[in-house]
Amino acid sequence: MTGQEQWLLRTDTTTYAVALGGDGRWAELAAWGPHGVEHGPSPMDRSQRTHFITPADAAPAEYIPYGLRPFTGADLVARQSGGDRGSWWRFTGATADGDRALRLDFTDEVLGLRTTLCYETVPGTDVILRWTELTCTGDRELRLERIDSAAVNVPAQGGARLTYLAGQWSQEFQLKQLELERGRFEMESTQGAAGHAYAPWLAVQDAAAPAEGATPTYGIALEWSGNWRISADAEPGGSVRVRAGRVPHEGAVRLAPGATLTTPRLACAFSADGLDGLARVWHRYERLLTGDRMNRPRKVLYNSWEATGFDVDAAAQLELAKAAADLGAELFVVDDGWFTGRHDDTGGLGDWEPDPAGFPDGFDRFVDEVRALGMDFGLWVEPEGISPRSKLYAEHPEWVYRLDGRPATLVRNQLLLDLGRTDVQDFVIATLDRLLGDHAISYLKWDMNRPPTERGRPGGPSGDDPEHLDLDAAHVAGYLRVLDHLRTAHPHVTVEGCAGGGARVEHATLARTDVVWPSDNTAPLDRLRIQYGYLHAHAPHTMSSWVTDAAGVFDPRPRSLAFRFVNSIAGVLGIGADIREWTPEQCAEATEWIDRYKDVRDVVHHGEVHLLGSPADPTCGIQYEEPGGGRLVVTAWSTGALDGAPLVPGRPARLRLRGLVPDVVYTDQDSGTRYSGAHLLHSGLPFAWTAGHDAELVVLVRQ
Incomplete structure (x- = not known):
């Protein structure tokens, strides 16, 4: 003072x-x-x-x-x-x-x-x-x-x-x-x-x-x-x-x-x-x-949703798991559709038991076969969601948000549990404890696919007075209580936060999860713009990003498999495509990119970041500097014309790097090209884009 x-x-x-x-x-x-x-x-x-x-x-x-x-x-x-x-x-x-x-x-x-x-x-x-x-x-x-x-x-x-x-x-x-x-x-x-x-x-x-x-x-x-x-x-x-x-x-x-x-x-x-x-x-x-969770490497994930949707059975999932393991994936996650009654989005939420029809030899045997391939195993859950056709809803209709005398609105054919109630929190905790305790699960994707509507609690637990309810704060407290329990009771489990994409990304969630899912849109140029905004507010180690075959929604221009991989390497690399349909050439390329990600992920997740240009520019990139400055990782993309033509014929595009020591020499780890810091700061790192070469990952080693 x-x-x-x-x-x-x-x-x-x-x-x-x-x-x-x-x-x-x-x-x-x-x-x-x-x-x-x-x-x-x-x-x-x-x-x-x-x-x-x-x-x-x-x-x-x-x-x-x-x-x-x-x-x-x-x-x-x-x-x-x-x-x-x-x-x-x-x-x-x-x-x-x-x-x-x-x-x-x-x-x-x-x-x-x-x-x-x-x-x-x-x-x-x-x-x-x-x-x-x-x-x-x-x-x-x-x-x-x-x-x-x-x-x-x-x-x-x-x-x-x-x-x-x-x-x-x-x-x-x-x-x-x-x-x-x-x-x-x-x-x-x-x-x-x-x-x-x-x-x-x-x-x-x-x-x-x-x-x-x-x-x-x-x-x-x-x-x-x-x-x-x-x-x-x-x-x-x-x-x-x-x-x-x-x-x-x-x-x-x-x-x-x-x-x-x-x-x-x-x-x-x-x-x-x-x-x-x-x-x-x-x-x-x-x-x-x-x-301390920063000390865990963010593993290469394969998620089966885009390949199989709700059609989950052990044989198809194992086929995908073997293909993912061959590429170098370290984690296999079964998304929606693995539990009883979940053949589409009209049923099953709340009844969190593996579907015997999908896993006829037993769920644990399926998990063991995935793990025998050298990968960890994970599951998708939506703990707050409940289907009107579920057993849970039949037993506890009072657990959902509702207003007496008013119709219930279905969003994605489901209702929402009142997680502000202690009995609902206890149910969710017991359910997750059972899943994580009974099965060898080391990854949990927590999704939320509908906002609360008809938000009331008539006939709630003894002592509830509708005039004194604070339902929003109670739900937040319940949500955080469950996440805190997961962190304490299951510290080995990696938790991914998701809400129909990026609808629940803020510091309370980020403090209790390991990664979050910024968007359901995985198209290359669309995703680049999403991640560019995301990284202004949030760190790369929190940004889960998948390589898929999705076509552009807002920007339909095609981009290469390399573009998609470099996009995903800019955060936490995952794969969501139906890799059974990839050609041998695509699989070989994917294996190389996964190996490169494993080499640089510590720099990407722990390094100091500079955002170089924006997706509105013909060339943009991200620079990651390793703590201590020993290595620089640059992810770069051509966002301009489809043919990759430079702005000036015969002249490569350049990205000016930032924060370097001018009189230090930096060597390209792959090509051996040497650059002074002054050159990279003032002239920039060159990229000779073509129609077939629209993204690049460069590693520069400080001499």
Whole structure:
């Protein structure tokens, strides 16, 4: 603490300065940027002329309630039941742990509410975690109608450039930008998950600065697996302020006397090196979230879904398994269709027993035969899904979300279990324990293929009061409880997160899974754009990516098998094609690519990443630098004309690499070509594209 009314939080290379403002009525940002940015007049100190708004409306407040801030957007809206909306609090104390953690208390004695703003730095990163604790200190229940986690103020001068991830099913993580000079930008999901349409992630830059290069860039990501909202305001006076938090399904959360509600954590990141630098901050943070599991190599996976669909039987699966093992796959996963009653998407969910008709010699014998080929074995499950024709639904119709007297909506011919119920959680845990305990399963793909509809819990467990339910938060808590159990009880099992593709990718899930599935779209150019956006927010070691034969959905231009493999090697390599139909030449090529992936995966998953260009350019790529700088891996793609013709006849395309030492020599591991760092930085790495050569994997060894 530098004084009675200012505190400093320090990450590896940045400082975050918080001060009291408004005569001690709220906290506000004083500075955020590289170490030393706090010395000098605050860039957040705006004009004190506040005609038609209050000083609080113009302040760069860290968190402020409706009441104090009535016009430009409050982070908290609270009232007593039957009372007036609003809170007028005062600062009542601070607790600091050096420059690593901070807690600021604000109290409204009339309302009966204590609000604690919480800050914590993440060692080894430039990330600060922020959240809020709300405690009912009076004797009357409170209604919390807006409960953001935090507000983030950005010292922009000419409005904000917002970068966000948007799309739809099969087109997730599309990188979008807009300039916000005045007004509000908002995105949200009320689908009980992050959703396909938007990711709970946002990057903010001064609109007057370039997007890349030495540009201060601020980012946020919400750690929440349920309903959420992010809004950005270009406020009167020029301030840019971002708010993020969960969205209660019922419109308000009831807080009983003595109870405390803790909001989801908001990760706040800074880089002085543009969007590319911010991506590296998020990658480092997610490697820390993964923890000791980072030490496990991400194995080459074969998944049988695209080859067999629901038609699962031991003979066909073993045929695929033998072919996959011959290619060098290390893991065989049977997707949907392996359990009783699952001949199509109208039945079976909830009855998680291997189908005897599909495995006439016994499921364990089938698993043993797969493992005898030298591969681990995995299964697809959808623990929250339930089919109306299932045995489970006949026994427990009360376990699904429903509203009395209202029709049930089927999505993908199924309903959704109320995972907020403890008895449902116990059932899911017991089911997964049985599967993982009875069979030699070392990989579990957790899918979720429908959002909650008719979200109610009539006649729930004893003590449930519909007026006091918080169904979204309860479902999230149940989901995380099951994942935490898997991590503790079955630490050897690799867990993949999936929700109809990339609808459940956020930090709470990433901290508890090993990989996630960004999209069901595996077409080459479509997937390249999905992965380009994904890698701005998330780390390569989390990105499961399959080689398939799928045709383009949004960009139908064909690309080579090499293009598909290099695409998948950029993350965690998997194969989903019907490899029984591949030619001997295709199989030989696939074997070579799998061997190359095994050689470079540690660099891809642990290295520092630079995104080189974008899929909108004729040539783009990704650079991965091994910790210590011994090896560089470059994945590169030709995204232009089908014939591979260069922009200038006879001249190869070039990708300028980044972050290299100019006077060091780098040697191509395959060709032996030697490059100086200066050449690679300024002239670039050459790629002579042709119609048959549209992707390349280059390994450069530092001499």
